Amino acid sequence: MAGDWKIGSDRRRRTTDQLRDFRAANRGQVAWDTEAPADFTYIYHPDRVLVRAADADAFDRAVAELDRGILAEAPLRDDVRLLDGELVRYVLGERAGGESVPDVLDLLEAGGLPRGAASPDHWVHVSPGGGGGQLCPAIEPQETGLQEPWPPAAPAREKSSRVSVVVVDTGWNPASAADPRTPWLHGVDGDDELNGPELRPYAGHGTFVAGVVRCAAPDTDVFVEGFAVGGVGGGGVLESDLVVQLEEALAHDPRVINLSAGCRTRLDLPSIALETFHRTRLRRHDTVLVAAAGNDATSAPFWPAAFDWCVGVGSLDRDGRVSEYSNFGVSADVYALGRNHVNAFPEGTSVCHESPDKGDVRRFDTAMARWSGTSFAAPLVAGLIAREIAESGSSARDARDAVLARAAYESDPGVGPVMVLHEPWA
Structure with a gap:
């Protein structure tokens, strides 16, 4: 080097x-x-x-x-x-x-x-890429003066049933569940991320993702299964360890699992670990796995999003176009808003680790942040599937199909035909 x-x-x-x-x-x-x-x-x-x-x-x-x-x-x-x-x-x-x-x-x-x-x-890393790509969300988290989430929290439905969703991610910030500024996260639980005043890299990723799920689907019981808590792993986990975390996630009997993480592989072959998890575990459950498509602007397969049994989600900008950083092709079954989400984030000081902002100090003191990436498009779709289950009482797979059926086929220059899910922010 x-x-x-x-x-x-x-x-x-x-x-x-x-x-x-x-x-x-x-x-x-x-x-x-x-x-x-x-x-x-x-x-x-x-x-x-x-x-x-x-x-x-x-x-x-x-x-x-x-x-x-x-x-x-x-x-x-x-x-x-x-x-x-x-x-x-x-x-x-x-x-x-x-x-x-x-x-x-x-x-x-x-x-x-x-x-x-x-x-x-x-x-496997939180929304990584490859080929000169990225090991993290499209940007590092940014401060925001906004006091409400974007996309906004959907209203709860009186006749909805409770639906279990597990977010497999970097861990959970327990303070967000009791903070009056983030009421949409009340009742959420998970593996404590063990944040301190100096936030570690990728701190808050799981909390932010859980917030996106809850905004899209208020009638959910969300648990954040942490694979990199307490500063371990740098936001990543080995495949062989991830399948253990996914197996533990199934113990919560979720109807939807969100995984805002993935990886490229040798020769772009399907991940042996994730394929084995699906074959021996996931397909026995009425559970849908939703995963981020990755942030490297490539059509190369990104696992698990590229599996046909997984809902891979690419990112849209607010104007409805595919985000510059978003992966596409086999890894993106559908695209949803991923640019400039605003949601819950731990309070503390974060020092940027990556060029061109390396060394910049960011102070988060509003319980919120702004963040972009396919990491945050995925939980929006996961939340919409959970909301469909809660409102219709359908199976997880039928709810997945119903949500995807609402997407529109459009053409995006440089990307080609894409299936775009404009709701609920259109």
């Missing part, structure tokens, strides 16, 4: 800042697939490999046939049982030639291991 300080683009500086901070937050257990961090496509654990249980024997055989000069010792099977053993995690030992996990997988596949049978353990 020598010479990175010479990068002449705010976007590239921003990505480099993000990856360096992210690696530091995770004690160096972060690698990426390019020499220059600003060009990364995906990020992963430098020593872990994920394999479906059904492919574990084939993986072991392929490793046994690999040149011993590459792997002096066979990979160790992690003793953590993931998804009741349906997902196996291996730890690679030292590689004599310095081969990366993707290098080893390339060699195994060249020797006959089916492509996609094994995968790096990718890092």
